[in-house]
Amino acid sequence: MVEKGQEPKGKLALLIEVLAVSAKLGLTSFGGPIAHLGYFHNEYILRRKWMDERSYADLMALCQFLPGPASSQVGIGIGILRAGLLGGLTAWLGFTLPSVIALVLFALLLQGMDISSMGWIHGLKIVAVVIVAQAVIGMGQKLTPDRNRATIAVMVAAVTLLWQTAFSQILLIVMAGVVGITLYRKSSTTPKTKDLSVPISRSVAILCLAIFFGLLFLLPLLRQFVIADWLSLFDSFYRSGSLVFGGGHVVLPLLERELVPDWMSKADFLAGYGAAQAVPGPLFTFAGYLGAMINGVTGAFIATAAIFLPAFLLIAGALPFWNSLRKNSKVQGALIGVNAAVVGILLAALYDPLWTTAILTPADFVLASILFLMLLFWKMPPWIIVVAGAAGGTLISFI
Template identity: 50%
Template sequence: MGEQTSSRQSSCVERTLEVFLVFLRLGLTSFGGPIAHIGYFRREFVERRRWMDDEAFTDLVALCQFLPGPASSQTGFAIGLLRAGWAGGLAAWCGFTLPSMLLMIAFAIAAPNVAGPTGVALVHGLKLVAVAVVAQAVWDMGRRLCTDRRRVAIALIALTLLSLLTSVYAQLAVIAAGAVLGLALCRMQANDVVPAASYDIPAFAVTRKAAIAALTLFVALLLGLPLLHESGAAQYVRLFEAFYRSGAFVFGGGHVVLPLLQQQTVATGWVSSNDFLAGYGAAQAVPGPLFTFAAFLGWIMATPPNHWTGALLATVAIFLPGLLLVIAAVPCWQTLLARPSAAAALAGVNAAVVGLLAHALYSPVWISAVWSPVDFAIAASAFFLLVRWRLPPLIVVVLCIAAAIGTAFVTTAFAL
């Protein structure tokens, strides 16, 4: 009996270590954003390792795209959970997140030491990258999520509301309005409902009680942290609340976190607009999840907690709501995906976030980066390289930085 227990424990440790090493390699090599990450995962876990079949993987991806949060990180966490239980889920998240988190912290450390004309041009090049990347996200998400006049109308309503409202809760109000409009307008258009599975649904090591506990914790933090914030809680709580709220309301794609984080960090004076956009541009050049942009922001906070404490708090806070929702959803994923009302509300929310991201493309991204016709030419060229030529973001980052530095040198030479 003791030998069997010891054998099971040894097997669990081996599986957890296997999960961590596989996801660490993916975290070091997965360039290209969330959609590319899903492709890497499918090749690794369906075709190569056969941890799950194609149907189960497709449904799991659909569930993670249905929920708020970073879909690729949620999918990886769920795969680790399926393979090696709770420890496997944590190992998968750590392995996939750690490389890009450390790279973003390294950039945050180096950024203040980048001075002179070359340094200024480098930062400006990163800001122009952000213009192209966000424009690509608006273009791709608009075509994918606004597939009829009703959803286009919801996106335009969201864009208009954000242009008129100045409240710190404007973005959350727009997301809520999108859900209501989706229920009213998109019920007959919600064709994203997943039919009942004709295969054996994988058994996750998540009980119904654990799922309810995760959902309860998600709601308690979402509602309770703002109350602590308003009551004059310590800056640690305020930072955690800001990033937790941002992570909880990301629908439709990782780039949607940009306007949410901008509202929580730049508008509050915690981070300068220049640093924010430079960090967002740098995030396009690293592998792994885009959400590790939070580590950069946590490090460069103007007031404590910052540096390591701020980076760790911000990273955990922004990922936590999405992971809690995965834990809450996996025991009943087929039932959740098959609800027409849920699919209709999600259609409205996704259309609203297209408007949300389009507004962010103008402010702060465009107005902070495009200062001249040459800037416009660089950003437009980068956009077409991403959309039409499908170049990897890393190459586009390098080209934009080179163009910005070259422009600065030419401008300086003519000035002399």
Template identity: 50%
Template sequence: MIGNGTAVEINARKGIFFEVFLVFLKLGLTSFGGPVAHLGYFRSEIVEKRKWLSESNYADIVALCQFLPGPASSQVGIAIGMSRGEWRGALAAWTAFTLPSARALYLFAQAMAAASGGSSGGWLHGLKVAAVAVVALAILGMARTLTPDRIRASVAAMAMVAAFVLPSAWGQIGGIVLGALFGMTFLKGDMPSAAAALPLAISRRVGAVLLFTFFALLLGLPLIAAMLKSRDLALFDTFYRVGALVFGGGHVVLPLLKAEVVPHFVSENDFLTGYGAAEAVPGPLFTFAAYIGSAVGGWKAAVVCTVAIFLSSFLIVLSALPFWNDLRNHPSARAALNGANAAVVGLLLAAFYDPVWSAGITNRTDFALRIAASLLLFCWKTPPWLVVMLCGVAGQVFM
């Protein structure tokens, strides 16, 4: 009887694993439009259609993941998978949601390598022009939400200056730290929403171990990579650090990732080409790491970069769950987050000027195509992936 019971439990867990995997594979294949759109797809599939979570539980998970560094939509998926199928469910949700876009970008990088190194062709320049319009749309949307007043707009400006003065990863990190400190001093934290118990059984002890692991890797990987002189370890360190330090996810990864990988691993031209391609695929934008890894060292490096940039998301979101109810009610923590989020807008503005605008807009034809792309995005509400593809075609025809 015990053996039969154990077999039933194992089969049930396998069933939940594949259930979660198939649901998030569908989302990974169809979720175009960036993190905000992803959250809408998740809500429709998980809350409305399948009733895996209540509306309040889902809202609380979204609030937690927006509070933390890393890709918000992927972290929400990890938390949903954890609530449905514990650790196996979390792994199933992340794998299925990430795999389609990571695979597509890996294949794109391989195709570029086979076609004259991936740095020529009018359609590739069209992708860079599309990136100008898409990033502009993202900045505008984030600015409306994250810099609604003079104080936060000033924080964004200071972060932009910091990024220009220190054009490296330290400038990006310094801007976020400056924003958080400014927020704690001059801003008020938002009022927390009504309390809702999260359906995630993770003890504080496990959470503390995961949090320790998060910081141990963040601080220890650079030292180990420097001692061992391994390219794969250097890549793992770089992408783990980027995933651990980016607030806001999505497009916000652009400035920090550019500072870390250009020109150490890829050229600026290849970087922007891959970024344009990343806009044309569904799923999380952080799978841009698969493109860079593929360009550096084939499929092994692509796996290393993809796992590294998302590993910090696993550790930080699952470590925060047991402490979220306390943290969400702390005014200073929420004020610091408001300041850090405002700084993110400034960092995106800096990246928008260099390298997005400076590499994408080089003549009158580029400018005209950029205006057309912006018209499609802003006025006609055309999906970003379709705008990217149209810009690629236009670039091939006119450039």
């Protein structure tokens, strides 16, 4: 997707360019995945013209279709289209590392401290409630606009809360996909877009998909026979990264089920989730904080690599097949059902663990209401909400 006359001399120069631009975005892209896509459009498309508008729209559509962090996958995809697989890796590093470093430092600061009684930590938990509530409302308006999809979402939320097992969410996502095929395959429309040109062969794409599915099924089995903390950690984060549909916030219930209470307390978990709202870059970098709380810098490296690896394998594996895949009405119908289920899973997470852990008194509810007003109606940036939440939590602790 490089326009003639724009490509720098040499592969190394091209990769350095990708790293420089993506790092700039990683340092400045606040506001969540939708905002990230706007930053990408401005920097990659309008300013540098690395892709045309239609190709960028096609890439965004593909990343909305795949599980994983959509904005990160768009960035990886642009890097791949610009400089091949190594370009995708470079784009991911630039966009991700700034927030990973910030969250790892935050985790190392908290390690060994009793944070359960800290007012500002409780304020961060309330921030998490507000952020996820906004996500539920926004995603609900977009992904459950009719009676059938709203019913799917509510039923999934109910089952998620009442039947909490390691496999319940996976089963619910699959069932919602089947329901979506049944209800929506005939009403789905094929997008009228031109084919996307991809510098990856289908054989390489198939290899990436084989690795993705191989790790997804083999890691849990290997974990049963090999007693190693690093393997268990890698498996938990890899599966969580593989099963997230609809955006980074949906990873919250998956990770919470994997890590709490075996690896860490709810207080530590939710404090990091609140802090993740204050840094730029993808929300999946929350994994860096969690890994650091579990096993220092080594744990942060394992967790971050594991949770993002599925996104890289999927975008590299799907790009060469997207032109035909997006025209399949059954695939589109399944996606409609899965997206509705995602809203239900997030709705369940809003209640447990977020609401039940953070909103304990009338003062907590008042603070949450004020923060929600600031975020949703006053349109204040998330970092201001985080600062206000921490300050409000500190104030409540003295009341």
